[in-house]
Amino acid sequence: MARLVIVSNRVPDPNERASPRAGGLVVGLAEALVPGTLWFGWSGHRAETTGTIPKVTDAAGLTYATIDLGEADYRAFYLGFANSTLWPLFHMMPSLAVFDRADYSIYRKVNEAFAEALLPLLRPDDLIWVHDYQLIGVAAALRARGVTNRIGFFLHIPFPAPAVLDILPPATDLLAELLAHDVIGVQTARDRTLFADAVRAVFDQAISPDHRISHNGHRTHIIVTPVGIDARAFNAMAVRASQRVETRRMIESLAGRALMIGVDRLDYTKGLPARFDAYERFLACYPQHRRKLSFLQIAAPSREEVERYRALREELDHKTGAINGAFSDFDWVPLRYMTRTVGRTLIAGFYRTARIGLVTPLRDGMNLVAKEYIAAQNPLDPGVLILSIFAGAAEGLPEAVPVNPFDIDAVAEAIHAALVMPEDERIERHSAMLARVQSESASAYCQSFVAALTGGP
Numbered sequence: 001m002a003r004l005v006i007v008s009n010r011v012p013d014p015n016e017r018a019s020p021r022a023g024g025l026v027v028g029l030a031e032a033l034v035p036g037t038l039w040f041g042w043s044g045h046r047a048e049t050t051g052t053i054p055k056v057t058d059a060a061g062l063t064y065a066t067i068d069l070g071e072a073d074y075r076a077f078y079l080g081f082a083n084s085t086l087w088p089l090f091h092m093m094p095s096l097a098v099f100d101r102a103d104y105s106i107y108r109k110v111n112e113a114f115a116e117a118l119l120p121l122l123r124p125d126d127l128i129w130v131h132d133y134q135l136i137g138v139a140a141a142l143r144a145r146g147v148t149n150r151i152g153f154f155l156h157i158p159f160p161a162p163a164v165l166d167i168l169p170p171a172t173d174l175l176a177e178l179l180a181h182d183v184i185g186v187q188t189a190r191d192r193t194l195f196a197d198a199v200r201a202v203f204d205q206a207i208s209p210d211h212r213i214s215h216n217g218h219r220t221h222i223i224v225t226p227v228g229i230d231a232r233a234f235n236a237m238a239v240r241a242s243q244r245v246e247t248r249r250m251i252e253s254l255a256g257r258a259l260m261i262g263v264d265r266l267d268y269t270k271g272l273p274a275r276f277d278a279y280e281r282f283l284a285c286y287p288q289h290r291r292k293l294s295f296l297q298i299a300a301p302s303r304e305e306v307e308r309y310r311a312l313r314e315e316l317d318h319k320t321g322a323i324n325g326a327f328s329d330f331d332w333v334p335l336r337y338m339t340r341t342v343g344r345t346l347i348a349g350f351y352r353t354a355r356i357g358l359v360t361p362l363r364d365g366m367n368l369v370a371k372e373y374i375a376a377q378n379p380l381d382p383g384v385l386i387l388s389i390f391a392g393a394a395e396g397l398p399e400a401v402p403v404n405p406f407d408i409d410a411v412a413e414a415i416h417a418a419l420v421m422p423e424d425e426r427i428e429r430h431s432a433m434l435a436r437v438q439s440e441s442a443s444a445y446c447q448s449f450v451a452a453l454t455g456g457p
């Protein structure tokens with residue numbers, strides 16, 4: 001069997017595989033990879049200059065090869081073009097995007113540096129699988145160096161509408177580089193339609209009914225493979241976690257109240273300010289539920305050197321103070337807000353304890369938190385998932401309570417509806433969603449992508 005080579009900007013620390021840092025890419029892939037796989041990418045460390053010779057580590061059957069990013073490259077490539085240009089634009093928030101030609105040229109240079117450092121590690125029959133918007137140019141750079149292996153690309157984030165993509169000055173070059181892959185995977189059917197729209201608008205070319213396109217003499221297959229989790233293992237972890245002393249302490253601290261939980265990276269795409277506003281509206285409009293519900297929001301700091309992320313943190317600190325100041329009682333705090341990464345097992349236990357999972361991103365590629373919340377529930381007494389219609393996960397989970405996260409009143413109403421939902425309805429919705437989360441698993445994601453990369457239908 002051919003070896004799989006994963007290429008991604010973020011690579012887990014091999015010593016922390018049991019509890020990886022926050023982020024869907026690392027979580028989704030870590031649960032799916034078969035032994036023997038090589039995982040190549042950024043070490044997460046900064047040095048004076050970007051590394052050329054990868055540091056190789058073997059752990060738990062996988063080989064990790066990583067390079068450091070030079071300080072200037074980290075700023076222009078990672079903080080700059082990847083996370084201040086592509087990230088907001090692809091999430092359909094053009095007003096937050098900035099474009100700097102110098103950053104873009106360093107983005108290209110870093111993609112070339114990744115290709116150059118990976119080259120000596122490659123074997124002729126390796127299947128190469130590149131991940132996400134940070135590394136759109138790696139395949140083209142490998143091809144330019146004579147690599148003829150099959151190369152696939154998976155986009156973890158949404159694909160933007162053509163009118164938004166138009167804003168990006170190098171959109172044509174980036175689309176052409178995407179089409180240098182043999183397979184392109186996206187999270188949802190909607191993303192695939194938008195990708196086809198962009199290709200039609202930019203190259204005046206249509207994608208065939210079997211989702212293939214030939215561009216510059218190269219054929220690319222566009223597939224939909226939603227990222228998933230290992231639901232059975234996650235449920236077992238949640239059951240174990242419910243016996244842990246921290247989970248018991250959490251339950252005691254609730255003093256019989258219901259728990260509502262949100263778990264996210266501290267990212268403006270996750271819709272946290274609007275979520276807090278909706279909770280405040282709920283507390284104001286449904287006084288009968290006051291003192292009967294506690295909302296725990298766990299938010300892992302992310303990309304803190306980007307100004308917009310710093311501003312978000314300040315905004316949320318302020319809103320937390322305002323909500324708790326207005327509604328707290330001497331023995332009840334309505335909003336518990338933690339800005340840190342919490343261990344995966346503990347999070348599983350908290351999900352299981354929570355009557356409501358509140359997942360309201362303004363735009364999200366998939367959102368694994370929604371799937372984790374479903375997997376963690378007790379099927380005989382499950383909680384209710386409130387899910388943004390703008391999360392990729394909503395395409396596969398129609399039994400969640402759907403909300404438009406921009407509609408504060410609708411989210412407040414959904415919280416009320418979830419609290420009063422009868423047990424049989426909760427069970428019915430949950431069992432339909434659990435079946436989907438179990439079948440759209442981490443391993444199904446990996447296997448279907450690799451099958452397409454091997455040349456399957």
Ligand code: ADP
Nearest residue numbers: 022023024027264265299300341342367368369
């Ligand atoms: P993204 O990839 O944009 O961060 P996802 O919802 O797809 O969004 O994936 C987030 C992953 O990171 C999930 O597995 C979630 O459990 C984990 N995560 C998010 N926030 C935290 C946190 N505060 N502490 C620990 N894990 C977190």
Ligand code: F6P
Nearest residue numbers: 010022023024025026132156157
């Ligand atoms: O899901 C999108 C994504 O950019 C992933 O690539 C990554 O795992 C996650 O968000 C966290 O972002 P970062 O790698 O910038 O910390």
